[in-house]
Amino acid sequence: MTEWRPRLEAGPGLIPDRILAALRADVAAGVLAPNTRLPTHRRLAELLGVSVGAVTRAYAEAEQSGLVTAHVGRGSFVVDAASKRLSAEREGGLIDLGRNIAPSSASDVKLAETFARLRRRGDLAAYLDYPPPAGFDAQRRAGAAWLSRTVVFDGVDWQRLICTGGAQQAIAIALAAVCRPGDAVIVEDATFTGLKALATHMNYRLVGAAMDAEGLTPDALEAAAAGGAKVVYLQPLQNPTGRIMGLERRAAIVDIARKLDLMLVEDDLYGAYAADLALPTLASLAPERVFYVSGLSKSLTPGLRIGYCLPPRGETWLDTALGALRAIAFGAPGLGGLVAAQWIEDGSADAILAGHRAALIERTALALTILGDVAERPRNRAATHLWLPMSELDAERSAARALRGGVQVSPPTAAMVEGAEDHGLRVCLGAAASLAELDRGLRVLAAALSPGDERGLGMV
Numbered sequence: 174m175t176e177w178r179p180r181l182e183a184g185p186g187l188i189p190d191r192i193l194a195a196l197r198a199d200v201a202a203g204v205l206a207p208n209t210r211l212p213t214h215r216r217l218a219e220l221l222g223v224s225v226g227a228v229t230r231a232y233a234e235a236e237q238s239g240l241v242t243a244h245v246g247r248g249s250f251v252v253d254a255a256s257k258r259l260s261a262e263r264e265g266g267l268i269d270l271g272r273n274i275a276p277s278s279a280s281d282v283k284l285a286e287t288f289a290r291l292r293r294r295g296d297l298a299a300y301l302d303y304p305p306p307a308g309f310d311a312q313r314r315a316g317a318a319w320l321s322r323t324v325v326f327d328g329v330d331w332q333r334l335i336c337t338g339g340a341q342q343a344i345a346i347a348l349a350a351v352c353r354p355g356d357a358v359i360v361e362d363a364t365f366t367g368l369k370a371l372a373t374h375m376n377y378r379l380v381g382a383a384m385d386a387e388g389l390t391p392d393a394l395e396a397a398a399a400g401g402a403k404v405v406y407l408q409p410l411q412n413p414t415g416r417i418m419g420l421e422r423r424a425a426i427v428d429i430a431r432k433l434d435l436m437l438v439e440d441d442l443y444g445a446y447a448a449d450l451a452l453p454t455l456a457s458l459a460p461e462r463v464f465y466v467s468g469l470s471k472s473l474t475p476g477l478r479i480g481y482c483l484p485p486r487g488e489t490w491l492d493t494a495l496g497a498l499r500a501i502a503f504g505a506p507g508l509g510g511l512v513a514a515q516w517i518e519d520g521s522a523d524a525i526l527a528g529h530r531a532a533l534i535e536r537t538a539l540a541l542t543i544l545g546d547v548a549e550r551p552r553n554r555a556a557t558h559l560w561l562p563m564s565e566l567d568a569e570r571s572a573a574r575a576l577r578g579g580v581q582v583s584p585p586t587a588a589m590v591e592g593a594e595d596h597g598l599r600v601c602l603g604a605a606a607s608l609a610e611l612d613r614g615l616r617v618l619a620a621a622l623s624p625g626d627e628r629g630l631g632m633v
Contacts, residue, residue: 176216177209178212178220189230211248271583274603283516291512304505309511323445335505340467344367351438358372358379359382359405360405361388362592381592405436408439409441412442413599416549416552423453430459437463440467443557447552463485537554537555539608539615558600563596564596580617583599600615
């Protein structure tokens with residue numbers, strides 16, 4: 174490429190800060206590709222008409238934030254985030270198809286840029302204090318705006334929204350508001366492993382209900398409720414199977430909940446990846462009886478630990494949920510929520526999510542090509558994970574063969590509820606460090622699915 178000559182934003186900021194901001198912006202926009210060699214300190218100073226010291230300080234801060242790497246005698250280079258992740262994965266010796274994390278490194282660049290902006294805020298110290306019970310108003314407003322535009326929600330009332338330390342905490346708050354130890358909670362036969370861990374800790378009794386291609390079935394819900402359970406935890410975009418409830422199914426589930434007076438906890442953590450289907454949330458269909466749960470770990474980045482809990486309408490439910498939050502964590506997160514709100518307000522969150530979606534569309538197409546008919550075809554193009562239905566024994570054996578070949582998948586029984594019949598393997602598409610690594614891992618897994626075919630197991 175031609176020699177990099179950044180365009181510095183006009184304003185009162187210090188020259189090093191303005192150079193650093195321009196560098197971050199050009200990396201995020203793709204103007205500076207990974208491994209691009211930057212001008213020398215002296216050359217960039219000449220191009221910009223500034224002091225060499227100003228450039229040196231900007232480069233030093235860029236290196237400290239992980240944006241560039243400097244090599245004595247060679248110069249400064251833009252960091253290849255994908256290669257960095259690949260090296261980290263290689264240290265573990267396994268290709269990871271077992272963790273549901275986002276595939277893009279866009280959030281890495283955005284975080285460094287955001288810290289630079291936040292440190293110039295005049296009210297930063299205020300966020301070191303305890304936040305109000307449901308979180309700072311600005312962060313609740315930002316969360317409501319985010320949910321409203323990413324999950325086809327018909328407007329979220331920010332005054333009912335509670336900020337939490339991740340979606341797991343939001344689930345804990347919702348269940349604590351409607352359950353007591355020993356109570357039964359209806360769940361899909363295959364459910365979120367975090368929910369199982371919470372149930373064990375809180376002594377909730379899980380009652381499995383059968384699924385079909387759209388997740389929880391109405392008949393199974395009625396049968397499970399016949400035992401006296403009054404609370405249902407369910408996922409419209411299901412984890413681990415990736416199955417998505419259609420509009421008629423969602424309406425049917427709501428009708429049964431109203432008929433049997435069931436409270437629903439709707440975990441919509443992956444909803445942003447199915448927004449193109451324009452399906453209403455259960456909370457929008459039955460706002461009087463649904464605790465809506467979401468968060469930013471899958472759509473943006475897990476390290477923020479920002480979740481959201483929207484209680485059913487009515488002050489009693491909000492107060493009860495806030496009481497549960499106070500008992501569990503004393504209050505909402507502050508500093509992490511500040512970063513999240515900044516991203517949502519300045520458009521960074523939309524850019525990060527768009528990058529994740531684009532990467533997952535590519536990865537989903539690759540996975541379906543390699544795995545073929547053994548994988549269920551998801552309704553959404555940007556799938557975070559695929560489901561490979563098979564018997565419990567076959568799933569265990571396939572996972573073990575894949576592990577011997579250097580590929581790790583989710584433990585097959587981790588998500589299953591006692592008595593479940595719908596077994597299989599979950600294959601996560603985001604954790605592999607690159608598309609090439611995902612390709613290798615999927616081919617090893619494909620070989621592991623065929624007993625006696627060990628040809629693909631030596632590829633890693």
